[in-house]
Amino acid sequence: MVIAIGFEGSANKLGIGIIRDGEVLSNCRRTYITPPGEGFLPRATAEHHRNNILEVLREALDVSGVKPKDIDVICYTKGPGMGSPLVTVAVVARTVAKLWNKPIVGVNHCIGHIEMGRLITKCHNPTVLYVSGGNTQVIAYSNQKYRIFGETIDIAVGNCLDRFARVLKLSNDPSPGYNIEQLAKKGKTYITLPYAVKGMDVSFSGLLSYIEEHAASLLSSGKCQPEDLCYSLQETVFAMLVEITEERAMAHCGSSEVLLVGGVGCNERLQEMMGIMCSERGAKLYATDERFCIDNGAMIAQAGLEMFRSGTTTSWENTTITQRYRTDDVLVTWRSP
The missing domain is CATH 3.30.420.40 (ATPase, nucleotide binding domain)
Incomplete structure (x- = not known):
């Protein structure tokens, strides 16, 4: 023991x-x-x-x-x-x-x-999507190393969400990402945003710059509400993450498991989108709640x-x-x- x-x-x-x-x-x-x-x-x-x-x-x-x-x-x-x-x-x-x-x-x-995700979910050998404030990586285990198949080439997805929350002056309690998630559930209008998947990697800085530059004018024009921007941002960045997890890492590794880890992995919409992808591939999604994510x-x-x-x-x-x-x-x- x-x-x-x-x-x-x-x-x-x-x-x-x-x-x-x-x-x-x-x-x-x-x-x-x-x-x-x-x-x-x-x-x-x-x-x-x-x-x-x-x-x-x-x-x-x-x-x-x-x-x-x-x-x-x-x-x-x-x-x-x-x-x-x-x-x-x-x-x-x-x-x-x-x-x-x-x-x-x-x-x-x-x-x-x-390792916490593996312990709690009991998954065997998953493709891992690690998404947090400081990191965004798609990982798979091979020959005594956790190999990185794709990652952000600039800022992490959590950092992107946090900085967007500052644009809307959202509360940091309990976290900016959580408050974006709750507003996004009320969003109805999708605003087209830059979508940057580059080979095995993703980029979020251009998307963030675009939304920082245009958020005020979009909101003042009445074309959308803050919840629409939250909804649009989530849908765009999560689609990018699902793409590099599925079409890059899972296809390469022949994986039938996906494990979501990191603070952004708590997001219910990300879990839903990843779950749909796994279902279509005959794979299984594993995730934990905020206690361990x-x-x-x-x-x-x-x-x-x-x-x-x-x-x-x-x-x-x-x-x-x-x-x-x-x-x-x-x-x-x-x-x-």
Whole structure:
């Protein structure tokens, strides 16, 4: 029996979770929320994490009923992510590892999402669509690496949604993407927007620039309402994501499973569109809810637990952070070739 504690803080979500052999014992989280029209800056986000991390750690231990002496390994997000928040959480994880005299494992954030998705959904060997505020990748496993088949060539889909929410001055509580999703359900008029699929990759910056430039005139002219813009944006970007998942990765790999991970993976419309595509291909869609889709500590604990079981730990001199930590840089020692 192995018990792992995971520390996550790569963006505005601070999470600490405890896993025991695939069982989630606790998964506690705090979110840094900024005023409408504003994003979250690294320094302020790091301050939020510093102010809350000890309280979240106590809560995770209390909810799980686990004592520090029972924990086998400390896991933390090594990257990718925002530098200052990553460093803040890594320092606490390093300190805890020293105080408790435990081994430590630095975890790739994306692989944390994938391993948590595999654990919760029980899927076997899926094509993975990883969609979040900082990342957009289509991934498949092969020969002890998570291979990236396609990705954004500029900004991530979550970043696109967040920045669009600022145009409409939507609330950041609980998240910009969630509030766009709720408005989009009321949308009736589709506004044609730039659609940019480039080979295996997607591009969102042109679409965002177009909608930032034209949103005010479209709304003032009465041609559409804010909910129509939300609806149009979702339909366009999600169609792009479905296309590269189906026609590129699934067709190449002969895959019969799709796993949605990352914060945007909670979106019900994206799940619906991906589910229709999978049904037409005779494939199956796997997704989780906001407890495990949105950044959380349990996913870092689960990936770190898998690494630890396979004999992988992080040497003390390497317990740093890497802001641009590629998914395909990690040797996946816990899965068969």
